[in-house]
Amino acid sequence: MALMKVKFDQKKRVKLAQGLWLMNWLSVLTGIIIFSLGIFLKIELKKRSEVMNNSESHFVPNSLIGVGVLACVFNALGGKICYDALDPAKYSKWKPWLKPYLIIFVLFNIILFMVSLFCFLMRGSLESTLAHGLKNGMKYYRDTDTPGRCFMKKTIDMLQIEFRCCGNNGFRDWFEVQWISNRYLDFASKEVKDRIKSNVDGRYLVDGVPFSCCNPNSPRPCIQTQLTNNSAHYSYDYQTEELNLWVRGCREALLHYYSNIMNTMGVIVFLVWLFEVTVTAGLRYLHTALDSVANPEDPECESEGWLLEKSVSETWKSVLENLKKLGKGSQVEAEGAEGDQAPAAS
Incomplete structure (x- = not known):
């Protein structure tokens, strides 16, 4: 019917x-x-x-x-x-x-x-793609003299400014990568030598972030360096200074x-x-x-x-039967082709 x-x-x-x-x-x-x-x-x-x-x-x-x-x-x-x-x-x-x-x-x-x-x-x-991509991008942030990576700093900075974000999951991600290029470090300085020696991989790690992480809504000038050192800045508590930097990570913002x-x-x-x-x-x-x-x-x-x-059930049965016939037909053709090749091999 x-x-x-x-x-x-x-x-x-x-x-x-x-x-x-x-x-x-x-x-x-x-x-x-x-x-x-x-x-x-x-x-x-x-x-x-x-x-x-x-x-x-x-x-x-x-x-x-x-x-x-x-x-x-x-x-x-x-x-x-x-x-x-x-x-x-x-x-x-x-x-x-x-x-x-x-x-x-x-x-x-x-x-x-x-x-x-x-x-x-x-x-x-997309979340996994962004997580790995941003992590690699932050790692190459300092390579402004390396072909193929020389624009990574600009890309990351513009990304953080446009999407009002900082780091991959947050601003603390910058503490785990050396984002300052060696050409801008004074290796004769005791502080620089001590920081490099204190790190197993020989990287210069600081509790600071790039300028693009700064939140312009903050009432005070942006603090980028020594973020976890309250005594380094006047009237400063890094746990309450939420307006100083963008809190949201770029992975979350892009996602x-x-x-x-x-x-x-x-x-x-x-x-x-x-x-x-x-x-x-x-x-x-x-x-x-x-x-x-x-x-x-x-x-x-x-x-x-x-x-x-x-009806729907009859139509579905008919489709399944046609598919079975097609499968049997292709199987017979394959067996016939093998039979034709056998005498030639003997």
Whole structure:
């Protein structure tokens, strides 16, 4: 028994075809929007690629670009089919291709839904990427004379100023890396020698941070050095001076920024998916309504349209049987190929 059967006359079929033609071209516009969102996210990620450890974060923008292009192609083709459906002569050319087209369109809808899920689920991967990337970026902060790393200082400073953050998880992360270049250290100084000797790795570590960690909202001049030494500064207590430096780490700030972008994109892609599902259902009704016309020479006669020719359970069983037949067919072909090779080997 057909699922969700609807009766159509000539007027309803024409209205359905016209409505689907308009919806398909609106879907082309949504495809362009998805493509543009993918480009935007890719550019935003590229801006800070130096503080991201791998290319996994580009999976989402690449997926958005891909489904955006596919949406434009499939829906432009669907619009053409709906336009030609009003002319029996033109529709006869599309008729053999409509069923494969609908199957591919259903697969595209599944991919589109998966992409919308990826937009929401990439937070964990992005957090790990930022954590490792920022850690490496801070390590290379001092290498202003090293090719390939000479712009890392500027990148980190601009990042901390723009996102009002400091370090990876907080300002104390700067205490664990030597962020001052050796060229600016006086190795004849006893203090410098003692600090280097006191460290196993021979690094010059200080309880200080770069200037870009300073919070301009602080009522006093920014304190960057000897942050944990209260006696080094007048009327200072590092545990209560919250306005002196940015408290939030850059990993948290960037993660919040990119998560908001991807969550918004996920909602947009999900809404587009709902629209595409509606278009797919409409195309299926149009396809079955035109194919079930009893007398093609009489365009005024009634016909029936449906989503599935059988019930959901029967359709699922039929799909599984077809997959089993395909598996058995490929197995027979493989055994036949082995049989053909055996005599040649003997």
